[in-house]
Amino acid sequence: MHARAVAATTSALLGTAAFLLPTSTARAGSTGEPPVILAHRGASAYAPENTLAAVDKAAEQGIQWVENDVQRTKDGELVVLHDDNLMRTTDVEQVFPGRAPWKVKDFTAAEIARLDAGSWFGPEYAGARVPTLERYLHRVERNHQKLLLEIKNPVLYPGIERQTLKVLGNEGWLDREHVAGRLIVQSFGADTLRTVRDLKPAVRTGFLGTPNVAELPAYAEFADQINPAHGSISTGYVAAVHAFTGPHGASLEVFTWTVDTAADARRVAGYGVDGIITNKPDVVRDAVQGG
Template sequence: MHARVVAATAAAVLGAAALLSPGTDARAGEVGVPTVIAHRGASAYAPENTLASIDKAARLGFCWVENDVQRTKDGELVVIHDDSLQRTTNVEQVFPGRAPWKVKDFTAAEIARLDAGSWYSPAYAGTRVPTLKQYMRRIEHNHEKLLLEIKNPELYPGIEQQTLKLLGNEGWLDHKHLHRLIVQSFSTDSIRTVHDLKPAITTALLGSPAVSQLPRYARFTDLINPSYGSLSKGYVAAVHTFDGPHGKPLGVFAWTVNDAATARKVAGYDVDGIITNKPDVVRSALGSD
């Protein structure tokens, strides 16, 4: 956890950036080319955070996908971004008297009744909100890797422990599989909890904390994952000068980049990964087809 002298040569900078956290292969095979992560699955082409979306990412040839995990009223972990079911399901029609339709106020069985695809396209009518267990099994079937976001942990006390227990039961915390998993959150406390409970897991803090705060975060997080609009080449270089909890330089995954020009600009900052709704567009822009 110390700042190293920034190397003067480009080769040294790239060398530092290429070293990511404990055994994860989240860097692309080619040095200097960021890993492309399909945001909520290939969410420009299928309804977000559904099995259809991660299937689409797999068909497009992408192994890294990102999702969001929350918890139902009766304690089931489900994959959905918003804390309300309103935007991405037909909950208003099925349960009209239960506004504001918060995930935490519905049981898993109730959520399983909802259509999570028609809002996106009639072609996806009947698509369901997956449980995390269903999602992990599809990820395994597709041979994919996962950037898992613990969403709104302040609403769900103990969700970190519960998520790790489920991941462990599904075999994802075995040493041979840990390179396929990164757990992230906007919550500093949540990421610190994950690291304390399972130090071998690669963790990521969402946001762009001040450089002066990085030594503190580097005790328990392996990556700093900011919005691309908050980034500069200097900030990325500064992040890379700090070692994370596993003795390797902090990485940077930028979100959410959906066009070719922005992808090339952000890649020029030497980020380690780009999170995108349109992974094929980003891949083509970076010349990594």
Template sequence: MYARAMAAITTALLGVAALLLPGSDARAGDVAGEHVAVIGHRGASAYAPENTLASIDKAARLGITWVENDVQRTKDGELVVVHDDSLQRTTDVEQVFPGRSPWKVKDFTAAEIASLDAGSWFGPKYAGTRVPTLRQYMRRVEHNHQKLLLEIKNPELYPGIERQTLKLLANEGWLDRQHLAGRLIVQSFSADSLKIVHDLDPAVTTGFLGTPRVSDLPAYAAFTDGINPSYSSISTGYVAAVHAFTGPHDRPLEVFAWTVNDAPTVRRVVRYGVDGVITNKPDVVRAALQAP
């Protein structure tokens, strides 16, 4: 194991060195954006309230296949799709339940959260939009024939959320061969959470959110299939180093960069050789990738 890891690190560092030589380029074909996935961040969140059914429907209307979401758990154990650990920013919880500051997701029941308006903050058109349960969300993604990058959010607040999420996905038919072959990735900022997911179901594709040191990549490659960093934290050399490692499904680790919303940045990160771009404006990214 040690010898394999050291060989991989050596290969990665040699790849970095080659990419830093004068005249070296990113991976052939990727400058034109070929084979780069476009992932709608919390749906098409520049155009509809984030993490709602309206947002993934908007992504579908834009022709965007991949969407990303965030999963947390209510006081009574329901999995819901919401980004912040507080409901304050994206709902009217402060008006509906004024005495329950700081309005944490984990302190409200599913019924209470379902009563909240999760759209008016974004615009009058979306007044009355609701926070979806993960079950509702999965059924809409399936209806739209979309693919899902599912983030387990704040797992330290929700012991056992990994097992519960996988059970729901299984019940909704998302852990069969067809879905696992290319329609589902589970990601988290928590390496421990991803290890749990991998141990519970090694067939699930996973992605680590962050930018680990190259020397730490062998450890990550044991339980994750990708490294998903902020675009501002990477370079051509770093992406090449990640690609030099093989994940648990015997494929090179992939890199999905976030959150990229303008054409110049799209072109820059694609030249780094990334495999996917996570964005609030998937139409802008797609147009940049298709531009000559």
């Protein structure tokens, strides 16, 4: 997730929210409970992002929810990787020196499986691999965790929504238990979320960004969550989101990102967010839930 994708400025949002809702005291989420903590790309401050090691590190810290990103290879395999190229988090430039600009979509799954996705983070993670979505789901399931799955760059991968849902279904993630409480699909693309809802109406969805309050009724037709960058929100904005009912009959939720300090965690918890996405889930958990 990148801050540049946030759709509107804080000042505009606050002005609109003030007209829609009366002033109210801050609350901890739409349910009155402390916000849930979600490990951003796994516990990515402590292990290489989007790897199985990062999932396991989150589990070691007692974190139930992990967030991940999905891209698609040249031969149609879904892999868990944030960037649309392989340069930042693998040794692709050394392994395939003549293949610039090293886009995920230009490499087969077998080629990507050869890459070291851990050494950049630290020598103890040398040899970590870019996991396929199937392997990632297996690890999350083994750890009895829950998944916030982001479909990345959907314009680069036509049909990725249907393919992602197919993999989720094949791996048992579209049964009643998972859909009811262990899976959310999110994206910066509104059309992607509409497609997910059309294909699998039971799946909960989250829109990444900060839509203007006046636009929220339209988003509430296909999104169960509005998931903005933490610097773009306020108590008024969160309350405005909570005032709308999503497609599954519940109040819209707010999962905010990417919060890595105790001070910021306490601030957004005071706004009443329902979830906090963080690279440092232990720090945020201790700040808002008391350990």
